[in-house]
Amino acid sequence: MKCLSPLTLFTACSLLAAPLFAAEEAPQLTxxxxxxxxxxxxxxxxxxxxxxxxxxxxxxxxxxxxxxxTDASLLKQLEQKVLEAKHDVSRRQSDLTKAMSKGDPDKINKRKDKLAESRKDLHDAQVELEKVEPNYD
Structure with missing residues (x-):
């Protein structure tokens, strides 16, 4: 079997990779x-x-x-979602603190799980907001 030259391989790889690079250059919709x-x-x-x-x-x-x-209404909606998620994290943190003061391991673990879930929701909401927020750089 005849081996392909390095130039032929490079050319083939370049042609196959071109659509991938084009896809990366497409503007991200927001x-x-x-x-x-x-x-x-x-x-x-x-x-x-x-x-x-x-x-x-x-x-x-x-x-x-x-x-x-509208982008303005969507931005307002997502900002509200972030505020609600922050409030939820704060409430869950308070619940955990109360459970820790009582010393019940089952309640502490449940409250930790709920707090982690709330923090993830907050992170997701912040990421979603960042996708929509106007960038003034």
């Missing part, structure tokens, strides 16, 4: 556009799976997002 794109993707999946009920629901959601979503 705000309402990202939300519409996400719903459209789910619609395509529902179509591919033949789930007409889910498809209909998603199409209703898409039309509502298209009619009512």
């Amino acid at each position: 705000g309402c556009e990202a939300k519409r794109q996400d719903i459209s993707t789910w619609i395509e999946l529902a179509k591919a799976n033949g789930d007409s009920d889910q498809q209909a629901g998603l199409e209703n959601a898409l039309s509502e997002v298209s009619a009512t979503c």
Whole structure:
């Protein structure tokens, strides 16, 4: 079997990798556009799976997002979600402190788990907000 030259291999790899680099350079959608794109993707999946009920629901959601979503309203909604998550973390921390003062190991572990879950929710909300927040750099 004849070996391929390094130049031929390099050229083949370059041609195969070109679409990957092009995909990385595509602008990242944000705000309402990202939300519409996400719903459209789910619609395509529902179509591919033949789930007409889910498809209909998603199409209703898409039309509502298209009619009512503005980047300002989405930003406000996500900011509210972050505030609620912060409040939840604070409440869970207080619950854990109370459980620790009573010394019940089962309650302490349950409260730690709930606090960890709340912190994850807060992190997720902050990440989602960062995707939408205008960048003034």
